[in-house]
Amino acid sequence: MTYEELKAQEELYVMQTYGRFPIALDHGKGSVLWDITGKRYVDLTSGIGVSCLGYDHPVLTQAITEQVQQLMHVSNLFMTAPMVQTAKTLVTATQMGKVFFANSGAESNEGAIKLARKYSFDKYGAGRHKIITLCNSFHGRTITTLKATGQTRFHNHFFPFTEGFDYAIAGDLDDLKSKVDDRTCAIMMELIQGEGGVLPQNPAFVKVVESLCREKDLLLIIDEVQTGIGRTGSLFCFQQYDIQPDIVTMAKGLGGGVPIGAVMASKSCCDVLTAGTHATTFGGSPMVCAAANAVLSIINNTAFLSEVREKGAYLKEKILAFDSPLIEGVRGAGLMLGIIVPAGQHSALASKLIEQGVLVLTAGQNAIRLLPPLTITYEELDEALAIMKPVFCS
Ligand SMILES: *Cc1c(COP(=O)(O)O)cnc(C)c1O
Numbered sequence: 001m002t003y004e005e006l007k008a009q010e011e012l013y014v015m016q017t018y019g020r021f022p023i024a025l026d027h028g029k030g031s032v033l034w035d036i037t038g039k040r041y042v043d044l045t046s047g048i049g050v051s052c053l054g055y056d057h058p059v060l061t062q063a064i065t066e067q068v069q070q071l072m073h074v075s076n077l078f079m080t081a082p083m084v085q086t087a088k089t090l091v092t093a094t095q096m097g098k099v100f101f102a103n104s105g106a107e108s109n110e111g112a113i114k115l116a117r118k119y120s121f122d123k124y125g126a127g128r129h130k131i132i133t134l135c136n137s138f139h140g141r142t143i144t145t146l147k148a149t150g151q152t153r154f155h156n157h158f159f160p161f162t163e164g165f166d167y168a169i170a171g172d173l174d175d176l177k178s179k180v181d182d183r184t185c186a187i188m189m190e191l192i193q194g195e196g197g198v199l200p201q202n203p204a205f206v207k208v209v210e211s212l213c214r215e216k217d218l219l220l221i222i223d224e225v226q227t228g229i230g231r232t233g234s235l236f237c238f239q240q241y242d243i244q245p246d247i248v249t250m251a252k253g254l255g256g257g258v259p260i261g262a263v264m265a266s267k268s269c270c271d272v273l274t275a276g277t278h279a280t281t282f283g284g285s286p287m288v289c290a291a292a293n294a295v296l297s298i299i300n301n302t303a304f305l306s307e308v309r310e311k312g313a314y315l316k317e318k319i320l321a322f323d324s325p326l327i328e329g330v331r332g333a334g335l336m337l338g339i340i341v342p343a344g345q346h347s348a349l350a351s352k353l354i355e356q357g358v359l360v361l362t363a364g365q366n367a368i369r370l371l372p373p374l375t376i377t378y379e380e381l382d383e384a385l386a387i388m389k390p391v392f393c394s
Helices: 002-011 056-068 082-096 105-124 143-148 175-179 201-218 288-301 302-320 346-356 378-393
Strands: 027-030 032-037 041-042 098-104 130-134 165-168 186-190 219-223 247-250 261-265 331-332 336-340 362-363 367-370
Touching: 027 288, 041 336, 056 288, 082 098, 082 288, 098 105, 098 302, 105 143, 105 186, 105 219, 105 247, 105 261, 165 175, 175 201, 186 201, 201 219, 219 362, 261 336, 288 302, 302 331, 302 378, 346 367, 346 378
Parallel strands: 130 165, 130 186, 186 219, 219 247
Antiparallel strands: 027 032, 032 041, 098 261, 247 261, 331 336, 336 367, 362 367
16 A cells, blocks of 8 residues: 555544654664655654664563463453562562553553542542642543643543642742642642653652652652653652652553553552452553563663663763754753754654654654653664754754
8 A cells, every 4th residue: 555545544534633744654673663665764752652672672572472372361350470570570669569550641640540539538538639730741631631631721622621630830839839728639740741841840849749748648649651661761750859659650661562551559558449449451461561571671670771871861962962053952861852942843843853764752832852762772873863963953
């Protein structure tokens, strides 16, 4: 099928919910993708932070293949070894308590919201259900997680939304404190806002939020759907902020490409969701957990994580060295970087980069977002940089 034929059928049969680029991808190797016409792209997106081991990692491919041949799915009414292994690895690496498996980021955040509300309900009775999130955040696309998202443009069309969310300005402790009242049960945040523009939180602010949560018995929910699984150079970003959250959610990179999400709760609240109060048909299947175990076996490693930090620093330094008038800065951590460009120019620049053969994302109003596979090589980074330079410097 030609690109034009595929495009015509896509328009006919697939809901047009995405502003897709005019490219149909076909196969990949390392951090390089090819489209159906044979054109080559260096990938600095990993899907959207998903394919953290690139596109043909032998450990991941073998783990999935072997598990599919052995047992792909059983219901959550039975135990399987891969699921227990994934939970054990996550808990051991973080000093958290227990894990619930979901299938996506939004669903993991839904689970976290349910857990926080039930924690409060069990302890204080009804009415203490409010959750404070931050302005400019992104927490998902379900009715509830859209409302948890602190951007009013998402609070449209689908009324009525779930009640009980309020939004505080990131980094503004007074604003946050003014939103917390005796009906509040949790504070939820990303430590580096991803969709919002690759915006890191101030560490001092995060520490004070943690103490405020302890003081008022609010659960601190850290949304690590994008920042987790090695993306920022530590297994979870919260480990760089010297905090111990009550709930951590994750998804994107966890399965290296298969759909898996998870809610991880600390020892103080990991028994709140009891039999019958939360469930999922697909969550934590042996297939997706075999993938997650393969991913974690590679990423949950000090040397691998320090390489992520080194490659991130290298990429940042080389981009700043373009010395382009279009580049106002590079922010983020590890291999989650935002190139800051003049407001409104990020989309056009991203399209140009993609056309030239480097896949990038945008975020917020002024960021070109880079989330390359964590396994990207220096050769692949150099190839991407060589393509990027003339786009920023001509
Ligand atoms: C992508 C993302 C989500 C939503 O994840 P889905 O898998 O698309 O539901 C939630 N929170 C953050 C921080 C994200 O980056």
